[in-house]
Amino acid sequence: MQAEVSTENNGGFVQMALDLADGEALDASSYAGLEIEVFGNGERYNAHLRTTDTRLPWQAYRASFSAEPQWRRLLLPFSDFAPHRIDQPLRRDRLRRLGLVAIGRPFTAELCVARVALYRGDD
Numbered sequence: 001m002q003a004e005v006s007t008e009n010n011g012g013f014v015q016m017a018l019d020l021a022d023g024e025a026l027d028a029s030s031y032a033g034l035e036i037e038v039f040g041n042g043e044r045y046n047a048h049l050r051t052t053d054t055r056l057p058w059q060a061y062r063a064s065f066s067a068e069p070q071w072r073r074l075l076l077p078f079s080d081f082a083p084h085r086i087d088q089p090l091r092r093d094r095l096r097r098l099g100l101v102a103i104g105r106p107f108t109a110e111l112c113v114a115r116v117a118l119y120r121g122d123d
Contacts (some may be wrong), residue, residue, distance in 0.1 A: 002110050002111075003074070003109050004106075006106055013101055015102075017100075018116060026095040028092045028118050031120055032119055032120055034098070034117070035076075037070075037072070037073050041111065043102070045111055046062050047062070048062050049099075051091055052091075053094060060099070062081060067111050093113075
């Protein structure tokens, strides 16, 4: 993902997304979190999870991470994902979509992703 994030004209984000299940919910209840392998430009990005409970476009569960200019394996525990504009806790058995997002401030986004996976607590 490479883009200029602008806050002009009510803007403020760019996103790449992955559907986690083919029209169904992915049950990740036996996993501790997400593993991503990323290369970036030293900026902070967000991971946004959507579930069957997130019905409005602005609802998500969010966790932040830094993408340094070297390939790194990051573990994002589900416990780090905070609800955004939704009152329900994250249900790991209802995952539908993952978005990697550059958001909230003007900056150059440069984020490469080599791997997305689930990990168990002992990985």
